[in-house]
Amino acid sequence: MTPRGRLALALGCATYLAAWAFGSKPLYPVALGLFAAVLLSRLWTRLAGRPTELRRRLPGGDRFSGDDVHVRLELAWDKRLPAPTVVREQIGKLGVRETPVHTHGATSYVLEGLGRGRYAFEEATAVIEDPFGFDRVELELSAPGALLVYPRLVVLERLFSETGASARDGRRLLLRRPSGFDLHSVREYQQGESLRMVHWRSTAKRGQLMVKELEDSPRDEVAVVLDADPDAVVGQSFEVQVRAAGSILLAHARRGRRAVLVVNSLQREQQRVHSADGDWRHALDLLAAVEPAEGPPLTALLGDEAGAAARALELAVVTASLSPGLVERLVDGSLSHRNVSLVLVDAATFGGGEPRRFADLLRLQAAGAAVVVVRRDDDLAAVLAPSANDREAAHG
Helix, strand or coil: HHHHHHHHHHHHHHHHHHHHHHHCCCHHHHHHHHHHHEEEHHHHHHHCCHHHHHHEEEECCCCCCCEEEEEEEEECCCCCCCCCCEEEEEHHHEEEEEEEEECEEEEEEEHHHHHHHCEEEEEEEEEEEECCCCEEEEEEEEECEEEEEEEECCCCCCCCCHHHHHCCCCCCCCCCCCCEEEEEECHHHHHHHHHHHHHHHHHHHHHHEEEEEEEEEEECEEEEEEEEEEHHHHCCHHHHHHHHHHHHHHHHHHHCCCEEEEECCCCCEEEECCCCCCHHHHHHHHHHCCCCCCCCCCHHHHHHHCCCCHHHEEEEEEEEECCCCHHHHHHHHHHCCCCCEEEEEEEHHHHHHCCCCCHHHHHHHHCCCCEEEECCCCCHHHHCCCHHHHHHHHHC
């Protein structure tokens, strides 16, 4: 029963008592009428058709940040009885949404200007209410689903990391084979083998010399690392990080380069991309759903020799936080003849602050790393692509 129904019932009781106390016969019909209205409302909601199914229809095709999404709901129930009046849905971070239902059982609404993200339809409830609003029944419906809204990426023909010192005198190293060696197994030491191949842990365990048996294994050409540190996020700065990481990954995928997207979060989610077809779709799904989350320091991820970021031939890091440890790690990688690039999002500008000065950027550039800084209102395509002067220097 709704608050209005309880009020009507209380008013009916008060009217009946007043009629009895003062002997006012005209008040009896008023009291009985209120009782009857509440009773009829109760019967209405109990006899109304119970929805058996909720179908949610979303438009086909991809949806990108800022798009409006039209959602159509269709309820199935016994059409001889009154229909539910409202469908209430819990839609992820959008919260609760109530939508009136038409008499034919279908309704629709528009989610306007959705931002990037994964919107799960967590709960759905059909609300049946009488015309007077005296009684209400709520029925849980099973209608799971999710809506993915992708980031708006920019198409880059060339990257800022392919100019200047990081381009190796303007020439791409296309003949570098993405391979390396992984530990396959251990075996007994044979006379004449180098002691550098000894696997000391197995040797200590078995009490005899054991050597490592290695196998050639493929390496990803490019690792794109997206830092999801929530402490560095200001306003929409993380959205720019996602767009930058996705745009760089797309540029490599369109060229058919083996790449891997690594998210620095507690789960260390990653997705390999071998082409701009099927593999790319999985990476795009990850970019749509990723959110800032606590995780290990970015330096720990880059220092993990068994991780995808450390094994790749080239490294592109997208972050909003530049710690001394990260600078050391990137300088070491660049000085070891590895192509290293950094996209640094100046988060302070997304909160209305002044642009920051990063003194360590000069050190990174001196070591041969390619560096760009992205600030609020910057044209991402112009920042990530080399300027005309850079192209001339790379080919000069």
